[in-house]
Amino acid sequence: MTRYLAGRLSVFIIAVFLLTVFSFSLNYFFPGDPITNMSGVRSFQSSYPLIMEMRGGKENIATQYMHYLHHLFTGNWGQSLSNGTPVFDDGIQHFVASMELIILALLVAVTLGLPLGVFAASRFRQGSDKAVVSLAMVGYSVPVFWLAQLMILLFAIKLGWFPITGQINPLYGVEPQTGSIFIDVFLSNSEYKAAALQDAINHIVLPVMILAIMPMMLLLRLMRNATQEMLQKPFIKAARARGLSEWRVLVKHAIPNALQAVLQQTTLLFSLMLTNSIVVESIFNWPGMGNWLIRSIFERDYPIIQSAVLMFAFVILFFNLLVELYHGWRFPIVRHEQYATR
């Protein structure tokens, strides 16, 4: 495990390092002055010479990069080109708001997708399997923005159940502090906390549902195929021949082994999730990273663009690292395959 851990961590660290190199070089790719792109201070502003000095703007590129790293790790991510607010503070809030949405959606996707996948596999090629699999195919093929429109049309406009923009009704006067709406509600000194909480829940239901559907269908299909493949394996048949109940065969042998296969494909899941979160946040005007990124692209707010990109990429790498570590810890054969053969 130590070796696996070290290997995975070192790859992660190198990847993060490459990521910082990339986001540093973005400053040169973006149109305009690199120092302005990094710091959000324009060349005619009075603080520009100071910033130039601090970021090593006159020195060679390696020194500049070191300065950039230093700023990055001390939370000094410059200021927004459009309204001058510090990027780091904004970024944290948007990050937390996004994570709230994404993690809830992931929970929904996992708790519904995996069991349904197992169910379909255990009814392989019977009516209920076909129904579930067709549903998954449909759900997986609906473009997320159209799905959002349809759901808004149905639940928000026709039925009027859920509101469609933002995290909470501004009338409750809940100040964004952490970015997570639930924590913010608790921190606020509003007199109507319970009502505010209810309102926050109403706001989050629709985006979470929409965001969860595609990953859920993906998981369902992956799990169904993996489980079905496992059920064909000799060791499963042998377990059955030994007289174990079908339930026990499924729970103790087929599902763990299928999970091992599914976990190998979670990169797909996370990248689908993040891609869709960008679109969903824009539609629902959710104050998360995706919305932030799209707005900054429109406004050519380069300090924000690179910070958002950096955060997105980091989140993906980090999620994948977590899954890989869990994978290697729970399924020793994964470690074995990676270091013992070839």
Next chain:
Amino acid sequence: MQLLDIRNLTVEMQTPQGIVRVLDKVNLQLTEGEIHSIVGESGSGKSLLAKAIVGFINPNWQVTADRLWWNGKDLLAMSPQQRRQITGRDMAMIFQDPNAYLDPNSTVEQQIVEAIPQGDVRGTFMRRRVDRKTRVKRLLHRVGIRDHEPIMDSYPFELSQGVAQKVSIAIAIAHRPKLLIADEPTTAMEPSTRLQIHRLLARLAVSQQMSVVLISQDVGSILPETKRLTMLYCGQLMETGPAKDILSEPAHPYTDSMIRMSLQTQQELPHKARLPTLPGAIPTLRHMPIGCRLGPRCPHAQKTCVKAPTATHERQRVYHCHFPLLVTSS
């Protein structure tokens, strides 16, 4: 009473080229506590016969038999659940490639524990845990693994083939089956491990009153304790009877050639000597000869051999051949 009684077992399977008969009217009788060897070249349907007994067979294949009785009960007449219950309780099978039959993501201990019948362990929760562990240890000792600690916590891919096979034997005997079918359990192993496992099987047969069906590819590697011997070729039964009689006095040309082959390979062969094999090669599934399937390769074949030979009963022995080597005494 016979433990297992099979009459005219036929297995047919669908292939893109049509229906193929992979087992053709095979008979097998088994009494309690005996070791029965099934011998035949590759593709002769030995594994298929074993799998048909334990009901481990592709549901699309056609299995018919005049009789497939276990302990006097007709296995073919049962519902799949019933049959699974009975085979799960009374039979066990081990395979050539033990690793494919062990769950790669559970430890040895978990897998053996799972095979121990629930009723065996009693007491409080903690007591049961301890009890299970001691039972696992005892089982591992019984199959010749002294050093149980590291093995119990291992995953199957960490074991050598010999140890993995012993573990699968431990799993197989955990519920004290009446019949253990071993399908070429030692083919891929070095001689010392092979000897160990063979001895283990022989000992189990004696000490547990367990019948053992041992499948192997040549007559040379059957156990000395073998009571009865069955020769299969291309899904047809060639000869069956007491092992000693058959080995000393084969009645069937196929048996004869197999025995001579195995004797010859154990001795030093002179330079450029011919191997005493049958000419030709095993026919493919789609091109099975009619009548006696050995026909094209048989040194004694004559015109009548295109009709399938009927069984000849000779003392305790049965063979299917128009021109047997034994001159019938009666």
Next chain:
Amino acid sequence: MPHVNLYHHDETPSPLQLVWKSFRARFLSMAALYLLLAMILLVLVSPLLAPFNTSTQFSDAIALPPSWVESGNMQYLFGTDDLGRDMLSRLLIGGLYSLGLPILMVAVSSLIGMSIGALAGIDRTIKYQSLSRLFDTLLSIPSFLMALIIIAILGTGFNNVAFAITLSLIPQFIFVTRNAVHEEWHKDYVTASRLNGCSKAYLLYRVILPNVTPTLVMQLTVSLSVAIMDIAALSFLGLGIQAPTPEWGSMLARSLDEVYLSPWSMVLPGVTLFVTIMTINVVGDSLRRALKERVNS
């Protein structure tokens, strides 16, 4: 001399034929394939079929419902949008951008990606292996995000968007090709041919290619549906193909405001997009299924 078939000879189909055979055997697979081909054909001839210019605004027919609705007009088969533009023409021509362009982009990126991937797949030393793990890690960054970055650098516009998505699709092709080739390369039969002295080029084209083709075709369908989704999403967000051009995603972008007035302007492009993606996904999934059946049999 008459040709007499003396020996019974069984055809042994090649792996490709086997996959095709089991693909063909399933009705749904073939239906999806034909539908996809029909859609591609329709897109190719769409400029000839479109009854009107896509940007002509008929002031006498604003927000006209489709012809099958009571108040519809046969002249505008699918109705018109809020500016009085003919929906059918816009959907047809929109296909050029929403389906035709992605096909082109996938073609370009697959050519580049597969060549690099094939080369990367056949030579692997230890050093290379650790590099490739790093590469895999970086690959986990979604293609949509990469396209966004490129657009942020280059700005929006037809060419930039096409370039951005093409570029962002390449890594997946490298990844899949490399893994498929590498897996095949280490199988025993290839090792045997290699020991027999076959050249690398021969091995790649005659030995490996037939075996990895289905996998690559599957990746083509996956990438195509990703490309369609990406370009539609970008246009929906206003970063892709810009407004007067009738792209399905951008047609959807303005439809929510007017959904009460003209629901068909939201339903029609959405359904078209959905059916297109669904068809491609079904083809890809059937291929995966056929492939698995071959391996299992």
